[in-house]
Amino acid sequence: MxxxxxxxxxxxxxxLVMILGMFFGYKxxxxxxxxxxxxxxxxxxxxxxxxDLISNRYVDPIKxxxxxxxxxxxxxxxxxPHSIFIPAEDLQQVNEDLAGKFExxxxxxxxxxDTINVLxxxxxxxxxxxxxxxxxxxxxIGDSAVVGKKIDGDMVRQLLRGLRGSKIxxxxxxxxxxxxxxxxxxxxxxxxxxxxxxxxxxxxxxxLNKFSETTYEEFMEAMQKLKEQDVQKMILDLRGNGGGILQxxxxxxxxxxxxxxxxxYTQGDHVNKQEFxxxxxxxxxKGKLVVLIDEGSASASEVLTGALQDWDRAEVVGRRSxxxxxxxxxxxxxxxxALRLTIARYYTPLGRSIQKPYDQxxxxxxxxxLDRYHKGGLMNADSNRNDKGQAYQTPDGKKVYGGGGITPxxxxxIDTAGITDKIARLYTKNTIGNFVYNYYVDNISQFxxxxxxxxxxxxxxxxxxxxxxxxxxAKKDSIPLNELSPSDKSFLRQRLKSLFARQQWxxxxxxxxxxxxxxxxxxxxxxxxx
Numbered sequence: 001m002x003x004x005x006x007x008x009x010x011x012x013x014x015x016l017v018m019i020l021g022m023f024f025g026y027k028x029x030x031x032x033x034x035x036x037x038x039x040x041x042x043x044x045x046x047x048x049x050x051x052d053l054i055s056n057r058y059v060d061p062i063k064x065x066x067x068x069x070x071x072x073x074x075x076x077x078x079x080x081p082h083s084i085f086i087p088a089e090d091l092q093q094v095n096e097d098l099a100g101k102f103e104x105x106x107x108x109x110x111x112x113x114d115t116i117n118v119l120x121x122x123x124x125x126x127x128x129x130x131x132x133x134x135x136x137x138x139x140x141i142g143d144s145a146v147v148g149k150k151i152d153g154d155m156v157r158q159l160l161r162g163l164r165g166s167k168i169x170x171x172x173x174x175x176x177x178x179x180x181x182x183x184x185x186x187x188x189x190x191x192x193x194x195x196x197x198x199x200x201x202x203x204x205x206x207x208l209n210k211f212s213e214t215t216y217e218e219f220m221e222a223m224q225k226l227k228e229q230d231v232q233k234m235i236l237d238l239r240g241n242g243g244g245i246l247q248x249x250x251x252x253x254x255x256x257x258x259x260x261x262x263x264x265y266t267q268g269d270h271v272n273k274q275e276f277x278x279x280x281x282x283x284x285x286k287g288k289l290v291v292l293i294d295e296g297s298a299s300a301s302e303v304l305t306g307a308l309q310d311w312d313r314a315e316v317v318g319r320r321s322x323x324x325x326x327x328x329x330x331x332x333x334x335x336x337x338a339l340r341l342t343i344a345r346y347y348t349p350l351g352r353s354i355q356k357p358y359d360q361x362x363x364x365x366x367x368x369x370l371d372r373y374h375k376g377g378l379m380n381a382d383s384n385r386n387d388k389g390q391a392y393q394t395p396d397g398k399k400v401y402g403g404g405g406i407t408p409x410x411x412x413x414i415d416t417a418g419i420t421d422k423i424a425r426l427y428t429k430n431t432i433g434n435f436v437y438n439y440y441v442d443n444i445s446q447f448x449x450x451x452x453x454x455x456x457x458x459x460x461x462x463x464x465x466x467x468x469x470x471x472x473x474a475k476k477d478s479i480p481l482n483e484l485s486p487s488d489k490s491f492l493r494q495r496l497k498s499l500f501a502r503q504q505w506x507x508x509x510x511x512x513x514x515x516x517x518x519x520x521x522x523x524x525x526x527x528x529x530x
Contacts, residue, residue, distance in 0.1 A: 047071055065335070072339075080342050081358050081365045082326050088336035097190060098244060100214035104161040105168065106188045107132060112434055114148050116156055118172075119437060120506060122188065130183040134503075135441040136172040147173075161185070189214065192244075195237075195511035196222035197453075198229050200525060207237035207511055211244030211300040216251040223255070223283050233288040233528045235521065237511075239318060243299025246327065246346070247276075253307045255282035256289060256314070261349065263307045266327050268344030289314040290524040293408060295369050295378065298322035305406050306348035312396040316408040317524045320377065320384050322369070323356030323405035350392040352402035373414075381411035410527060412520045418491035425479050426492075435473045436499045439466070453501050453512035460500070462493040470496065 051071075055064045072085045086094055096102040106125025109116050116138040121128045139147045141159040162168060162185050171180050192208055192215040199205035204226040208215060226234075243249075246264075253263045257278040267273040291305050291314045302321050308314035327344040345353050358365045376383035389403030401407065426432040440447060450456040470492075471481045484492070494517050501509035515521045 069337075077362055080326055081362055082324065082328055082340075083342045084340050086330075086338045086340060091332075091336065091338050094338075097210070098212050100190050100192060100212035101187050102161065102190065103164045103185055104157075104188045105130075105132075105183045105185055107160075109138075109153075109156060110430075110433065110437065111151065111153065111156070112437070114150065116146055116151070117437065120503070125188060126183050126186045130181045131179075132170075132172065132181060132183070133174065135444070136174050136179075138170060138172055139178065140169075140171040142168055142170075191218065191507075193218040193222055194507040196226065197508070197512055198226065198231065199235065199512075199515060199521070202230060202232040203235065203525070203528060204229075204231040204233070205235045205237065205511075205515065205521075207239075207507075208241055208301075209507075210241060211246075211248040213245060213248070215244070215248040219252050220255075220283065227283065231284075231287075233290075234284060235290050235292065235524050235528070236314070237292045237521075238297045238301040238305060239292050239294040239520070240296035241298070241301040242296065242322075243301055243303075243324065246300050246303060249300035249304040250276045253304050254278045254280060256284055256308060257282060257311060258285045261307075261311055264303045264346050264348060266344040266346045268327075268342075271344045288528050290527055291316050292520055292524060293318045293321045293406065294414075294520075295319055295322060295372060295405075297406075298324040299326075302354055302406055303346060303348075306352060306354060309400060309406065309409070310349040310352070310392075310394055312394050312398065315410065315527055316406065317410045317527060318408045318412055318520050319414065320372075320386055320407050321354070321405040323354055323386075323403075325353045325355030350394070350400065352390075352392055352400065354402060354405055356404040378414040379416075380413065384408075384411055410523060412523050415491075415519055417487040418495065420484075420488055422479055422481065422484065423488060423492060425477075426474065429477050429479070431474055431477045431479060432470075432496075432499070435470055436496065436503055438473075439469060440500060440503045447500065447504055450504070453505050453509040456501055456504070456509070457497075457513045457516055460497060462496045466496065467493070 051064050051068055054062065054067065069085065069087055076083050076085055105127045106122035107127045108119040110119050111117070118127075118132060118134055118136040118138075120134055121132055137147070139145065141156075144159060146156070146159070160168065164186055166185050167182055168185065169180065169182050171178055173179075190212065192210045192212045194207040194209050196204070196206045204223075206219065206222055206226075208219070223231075246266075250263050257263065258281075259278060261278045263276045263278060265273055265275045289308065291308055293301065293305055293316060297305065297318075298321065302324065305314075305316055305321065309316050325345055325347075326342045327346050328340045329343045331339045331341060333339060345355060347353055356365075356368060372378055372384075378384065384407065386404040386407045387399075387401050389401045392400050392402065394400060398409075447456075447460075450459060474481050481492075494514070498510045498514035501513040503509075505512075
């Protein structure tokens, strides 16, 4: 009987012994010196061990967070060029750019001679509702006096931005008169669509600068307006568009492709193959379409272009695209930072991977575009071609190639006018930006006579008065303009006109005026009219 009772109590006794053993073991562990361990509940990696030792034993005080960030950055250099670590202080701006919005007051500003000047005011935004105008100069933001002090753009943004619904009081100088405003912050859009208008009879034009969470919505609103104007042919401008959210590019491709056509598929060692297909009736499945690309078109831009080229849906005009065929996923980390890690490659409908090689190191990868320039890749079609990779054939029998970007169907060389040293200095010193703003503010009544970019393009000339004013302004920055070549003068006059239009109508005005002389746009119109 006693043996049976002992067997019944035996499991409970073992449990109590184990619990007591673990308790005393942890107590003993807490009293042991740093380097001594009898056991550990988890195994730390070498990097973490080194950081712990530095934190606990190093001779001088040191911020281990900085060391950890540097260690992560170094690790990522051994992967691909697009796996990146985003420090906590930079993450908000990165996320805002992808979200396509932020919380603030809705102005563009620049700092001239230690004074914050209002360059433009968002139509319908908080600042316009409060009464701010182009040309206002900030004297005080909240409790901070800002005039005549060394201040940079990041500091200004920190002062002006804040939670939606919060208020900020500002004092500005307007025509030598102080004015005080109370501005209620709101949601400010970061538009990914620069321009959308009828560029020629029955021909629409849309330019996208990125693919954010709002891009497809912006695109559809623009297309609806163009459809109301009976658009029959389209130019989609993706030059300089570095990509963004893949799904947004897929949604736009779906508006051009019919049936159940494959748009793109992704695949990686730890990610199963995923196909993205057209799934609905698109807004522009019929009608001629031209896509504009250049060496700055990357990632999601190449997904969209590749799908339309593979299905013979669009003619691609411009120069070879960047060549980024890797898909990143963002993982938020516990300290507020994030890791954007490459998890897959994407492939066009024909199976093309257009990622350019990166096995020669990050420096060579980053210098590849410069190599294109030096080797004539931006100047002539033969040097711009990418026909060394695997060849594929479209349904209409056209040959296309994988690796190293997307080669356009029609090549247009880069315009070398306007890239001389003197004109470059106008930009690096921001001389041209300062001049355009100051001349516009001083002559705002003249500019306000024009009601839209089209009337401005036809009715405004950069005459001798404007040119002489620029020449005098540039002299202050030691940039003589009296020896420019005729082609450089012509380029600069056209650029000034476009920048004045931007000053009044933001990016929409700039592109509507600049496109009139843009060689790639002119070639696209020729192709559409064939």
